[in-house]
Amino acid sequence: MNQNATVTRKAVYIGTIAVLLIPLFWLGQPPVTEEQGRRPGGLLSQVREREELAQASLGDIDPASESMRLVTLGMRGVAANILWSKAHDYKIREDWDNLAATLNQIAKLQPNFISIWEFQAHNLSYNISAEFDDYRHRYRWVTRGIRYLLEGTEFNRSHPRLLWSVGWFTGQKIGLADEKLQYRRLFRVDDEFHADMRPIRRRAGIDMDSFEVLGPDRLPDNWLASRLWFKLGQEVILNRGLRNDIQSITTYQGKDNITSYYGKSPLIYHSNVAMAPINYATALEQEAYFDLLLSAWQLASDEWDLFGNRQIPTTWGVNLRLNELEDLHKQNQEIVSDLEQYKPGLKEEILKAKRSTLPEEMQSALSKPDKERTMMDWGNVEMSKKLLIVLPQEMVAHSGFPKAHRVKARAIAQQASDLELQADRIERYRSIVNYEYWKTRCDVEQLETTLRARRLVHEGEELLDATKLDEARTAFEEAFVIWGDIYKQYPNLMGDVTSEDVYHSTLSYERLLSQLDLPFPTDFPLMEMANAFRRAEGLKELDVADDADAVVAPADRDGAEKQPEDVQETSPPATEKSPTDGQEKQAAERQGR
Template identity: 40%
Template sequence: MNLKSAFGRKILYLGVLVVMLVPLFLLGQPATGKGDRAGQLAEMRERFNIAESDLGEISPASETMKLASLGMRGVASTLLWNKAHDFSVRHEWDRLKATLNNIALLQPHFDRVWEFQAWNLAYNVSSEFDDYRQRYNMVGEGTDYLTRGVKQNRHASRLVWYTGWFYGQKLGMSDERKQFRELFADDEVWHEELLGEGIAVDSPEARGPMGKPDNWLVGRLWLNRGYDLVDSGVKIRRQTPINFYETGPKWRFKHAEAIEKEGVLDERAQNAWELASEDWGVLGNRSIPVTAPFTIKLDRIDELKRQRDEKDEQFIELVGDTTQTVRDELISKLSETERELLNRPLSEMTGDEFNLRRGAEFKTKPARADVARRTDPDVRLRAIRLAGEIDDLEARINKTEGYRKQINYQYWKTLAIAEQEERTVRARRLVYEAEKANADAELDKAIELYEESFAIWADIFDDYPILIIDDTAEDLRDSIRRYAIAIDSQEFDEDFPLKTFVEMMDEDGYMDPDLYEKVRETQAAKLEERQKEKEAEEKRLAEEAAKLEAAEKAKQQEEAESEESDSGSESESSGSEQMNQDEASEEPESEAAESDEPESSVEETDETGESSDSSDAETAPEESSTADESDAADESSN
């Protein structure tokens, strides 16, 4: 190989590189914004919404770091992750936060970066501080880190959900939840930041009973933003839909439980439970994707069963005796032992025999499709269609029941209904006051309040037995233990209201799983019965109120009529009195008229000027005689 040939190859390679730059330039040419056609890569980014502006806010610093890494972004990110771990171990928090910022700049659209490091700050790093205020600040750093991730990944529904989950789980369920909730309620700086992110912390939806933002309700607003994002067409990634959708309504429940534990035991607590029940109802009517080619609605289970039963009756009527014919054929294929077990009473079987019988029953249950194909040709097509519809309904029922059990749907629904009742709030208030009196060493008062509350709780558990597996039941068990200490006795009388409840709990306070399952199965019937009782009670109260209102109206009408009659009689009597007075007044007037006649004649004579002197002469002697008589009377008296 000579130098000339080597130089020629270099020139050739350089020429190939120059030629390759031309298609690369044409493919990657960005849009100029002046109507010129962009390159194919830019058009594809726009078509699939993966351009930087579509993914989130554009960060110039992030783009600069990507270019500066010269294609070694993965290596640089790995080194930074290792450095972040080292800084965390050495408790160099400022350097840790700076390193996390650099990682976010290098990998802004890798949502696991935001999740992991936010968790690291809020959970791992915060636990290194002794003062709960410092731990609270570090939790704030973690949530702020997540918020930045949401800004740069506006289509990452998982990040939005995770942010809402942080507000509830970390601020509301940690060991310092009492202090954290108080600090968050008064943290105006944090509230302003949330308002800037579009979270309406100044709305009633975010404010608790004291009129301040509540962490559970603020977290729910974040979760609702995630739900709106998914409803707009964004897919749920790295999370099951049922878990994604259940969290928001559950945060309502947690809010109601939290304010009750903080002593808010009045109509505000009832209102919180009503809102929680409404949110749970919204979840029950939401179409939720499942691992099947259909969606389900959790609250539609009864409707699905009703449709299944109706179609099953139609199918049985349509196929006639074909079902029994197919079943007889299946029974004939069983072993002699299995056939014998099908006819033996259950009480005479061992455990193994019972399991064998169940297997035989499963084998001899005819498939509807097989029965439909064996039925009369005239109705065969309709039978096959009905069999398919019934199988589809059963698949939906099985999925719905499975998801309901997964999130304990019936329990939360029952809890919301039970907690709305005034007696439940009163029972909680009595326990709260009893605990306070017990802490203040007012034992007599505490015992009285305990016993009053236990009687109410016994009635509640009778109507809602599923509540015995609630966290409330564990708290109540602790209250019963303190009550036993107060009365200085570990034995309870036979008439103790919660004696059955105490016996059902084991020494650790846990419920038997089999008993739990039995209670859950019977709760639906209990709930329906209780609903009917409440409706009947409301109807009775409404009827009584209507009767009282009618009686009150009748009474008012009678009073009005009596007042009118009284006023009429009074007017008649006053009229007669007025007439008598008028008659009496007419007599003196007539006399006065008669006495006025001479005066008028005198006046007339005066006016004419006749006999005026004679009249004066006649009155003068009368006056003089009167004066003489009075003088004589004075002399005689002297």
């Protein structure tokens, strides 16, 4: 009896297994390509293909990688930990060959683990490169880290974080390192590295011969190359995959959301595309390619406007456009004008009350005529504009607003409140990327006067190095007059990157005047800005002449011999002091930078 029950139970088990094989085959059947076409395969295969989870969807299938994962028999995590420890040990011992081999093994073992590619590429480009003294050797390790990322894109060709990292390393590490001038020169002529950046098989890549990449001397530029890598990342996010061509993405297809960025901020991700041409134009300024500057800043301006018009996904669940801020404020003020019809003069009454509560320096700046305002006054005027905005809610809540119209006015004010909430969110996002500054900077840098000012500063530096002091002084002073006018017209440029560069030129001008044994002129256009930087750095403020006539023009100094009575009347100002050794050293170091 027991024997028959055992046999029956085994038969039931075997029959059940045979029956379950049918749904298992239906679920797990692989896709098959036939002469008539391609069959999609089982349900699991279709889900993997639809969600792009199959290895073939993620990237190339490497037989060596698949073999290593099978050989570990489920111990892949343990093997990976051992290899990571070995890689760290080789780095400490400076065994670079074994380190590179170990990193390749880690990549074979975990090809779809994005953090491996990012971490070890950063290790190669930033940490290991710093161990070498020769900048050529450092550059080779920087590019080796980027090559490591490029290899990662073979196995993860549709992952935007890797594409972003390639763009970031290519731009920031090569273009902003202490050795950036040498790195950028090496990058331009590195044909072997350019070949690695081109599309290979199914790997992402960019055309290094495209006009979009070519910079000075018709050679590839690292900042322009990084811009195209960022654009590839945008393409992956917006289209769930790469196309064969690189285009500027201007429309959304309903697939863009926070999760598409894999931990990256959408605002920062898209701003990197716009910042790359700005950094390119800034690099051209530092390298004195003045003939290319206007076109470079035009490209930067166009890209920044495109960024401002792009819809940015947010954690609030709505998309924002950074360029909408002005329109929202305009709509709000139109509502204020409509509400003022119920109580004429109420807006001015509220403005007057707000103006009376402003800090004393702002009130003083507002009361001065334009011609009498200093650069600090213009900055205070700009800041006061944001404080002197009348909101519809303030008008409705004011005691002087007619009670008979308040119910209707509250409904209108609620619409304005929604607009104000949207405007507040946009202002927060704009402040994160310093949007207004860079927009103004792109506009100002395209002016012929700005280009002339930069040329004059560069000429002044060269003439100073050549000890042509009078010509250098003329070039500097003409440039500073132009910069003074620019800062009065665009006060939000003060205190940032632009004014810092100009401040460094004032240090050269100070050194020039000390060689000529002359004090600073009392009417120096950039005195406030220069002293603000000096106070921030703990330096003594600039010495100025007590008498403006004490500043002798080059023509007077080189002209006819002075009469004895003129010599007797001319004496050095009592307040003139020679800079200390520490000040001269600090000024020389900044000028060297």
